[in-house]
Every structure is written in structure tokens, then in C-alpha cells.
Amino acid sequence: MPTVMVCDDSPLAREALRRGVASVPGIERVVVAGSGEEALARWSRERPDLVLIDVRMPGLGGIEAARRILAADPTASVIMLTMAEDVDGVARAVASGVRGYLVKDASREEVAATVASALSDAATRRAPAAGKPVDADLPSLTERELQVLDGMSRGRSNAEIGRELYLSEDTVKTHARRLFRKLGAADRAHAVALGFRKGIVH
Known part of the structure; x- marks a missing residue:
């Protein structure tokens, strides 16, 4: 059963997210970190199935921490935590290889849906390749x-x-x-x- 790590420098935000993630059926354990440095240390020891990490933190920011995690393991699943409409942060994070983002004021239902989807995507990527890769079909945009x-x-x-x-x-x-x-x-x-x-x- 999957383990998820939540990293945010705000204790209140961290605890709210921990509770939201813990409510997702099938989650075995939720571990927390208060900084990018702590997230890297805990990830190295525990290798959680999914990492939720704040984009903007003092010290080692979430984008750099995510980059280092993905450099160590390109199959790692990382979701960035952002403020609403933080387009620049989202764009830079996606460019570093993260799987997506979650706004900090998301409802518990939105948190659960994002986490469940990310874990399902991670399981699919780690399974033997079969059929089309994820995002093989691009939408037809005008x-x-x-x-x-x-x-x-x-x-x-x-x-x-x-x-x-x-x-x-x-x-x-x-x-x-x-x-x-x-x-x-x-x-x-x-x-x-x-x-x-x-x-x-x-």
C-alpha cells in the first residue's frame, strides 16, 4: 500500500494536507517534512510513492528539491503545492519533470482526487509497458x-x-x-x- 510525503514550511498547511491525504482510501502512511532539505532526507530513506511539496519555501525551495528527487529517480511522482494562479511556479515545476500541481486551498475532495489520480498514474508508469504511453494523444486545439x-x-x-x-x-x-x-x-x-x-x- 502506498506511502505519501507532504512537505510544506507552514505547520497549519502541512497538517491540513496530511489529514486530507490520510483520508484517501488505500493510503498506508503519510509522512511530513517542513523544508526542502528535510524532504530530500526523508525521501532518500523512505522512498514514498508520492511527494506533495510546496513550490515556494525558505532555503531549498520545492522546485529545486523536486529537481533533485527526479534526478535521483526519474520515475518518482512529485506534485507541487502552489498558491492559486501561480502560473510561473507551475510552469517551472512542470519543466523540471513533476507530474502536476495542487492549489493550497483545494477542498479535501480535490486533494483526495489528485492524490488518487497521481498514485494510479505512478502505478501505471511502473507497470510493464503496454499500449500507448500516457499523453500519447494530444488534444486537437484550434x-x-x-x-x-x-x-x-x-x-x-x-x-x-x-x-x-x-x-x-x-x-x-x-x-x-x-x-x-x-x-x-x-x-x-x-x-x-x-x-x-x-x-x-x-
Whole structure:
């Protein structure tokens, strides 16, 4: 049964996430760390099946800690913990090879769904290869949807994207909704993370 590690420098956030993760059926154990340095030490000793780590922490930040974990084991599953709309942090984290992200104010249901999905994905990657690899099928996006996604990846607001593309903000929102639906994304940060992972944006 899987073990999950939660790393956040905020004791309150760390405990809330620990409780949320512990509520996921099938989780054997949840271990915690209060810094990137502690996360690396505990990961080396315990090799948890999934690591949830805050993007921005004093000292060794989550992105660097995740990079070192993935350098040691490219099959490791790491999910970044971010503030809502932290597009830059998400993009840099995904570029380092993490599997996705979770916003810190996510509901317990969202935490459980993200953890369960990440553990299932990890089990699939570690199983003998069969069929298509994950993300083999890229969604069919229109040119406008690609342009909107590119703008999001650069941290532009809907209004700013509209000015760049000579579109109204409402039209940009319409393209964004279609984009989210095609990617299976919950919001713009999730869409950017998926875009980087699938190679749609660079």
C-alpha cells in the first residue's frame, strides 16, 4: 500500500494536507517534512510513492528539491503545492519533470482526487509497458485556443490576451473554456501545466 510525503514550511498547511491525504482510501502512511532539505532526507530513506511539496519555501525551495528527487529517480511522482494562479511556479515545476500541481486551498475532495489520480498514474508508469504511453494523444486545439494557452503560459490576464489578439475579453474566456474542456483542465494554471507536459507550449 502506498506511502505519501507532504512537505510544506507552514505547520497549519502541512497538517491540513496530511489529514486530507490520510483520508484517501488505500493510503498506508503519510509522512511530513517542513523544508526542502528535510524532504530530500526523508525521501532518500523512505522512498514514498508520492511527494506533495510546496513550490515556494525558505532555503531549498520545492522546485529545486523536486529537481533533485527526479534526478535521483526519474520515475518518482512529485506534485507541487502552489498558491492559486501561480502560473510561473507551475510552469517551472512542470519543466523540471513533476507530474502536476495542487492549489493550497483545494477542498479535501480535490486533494483526495489528485492524490488518487497521481498514485494510479505512478502505478501505471511502473507497470510493464503496454499500449500507448500516457499523453500519447494530444488534444486537437484550434489556432486561437493555442494562442490563448500561450498567453496564459506567459502569465497574461484574459484582458491582456484579448488586446494581443484583438479579441474581446469575453471571446478570450470562451476560447479558454473550450481549451479547458479539451485538456481536461480545472483552471488556467492546470491548463498551463498540462500544456507544458504535453509539449503544446514551450
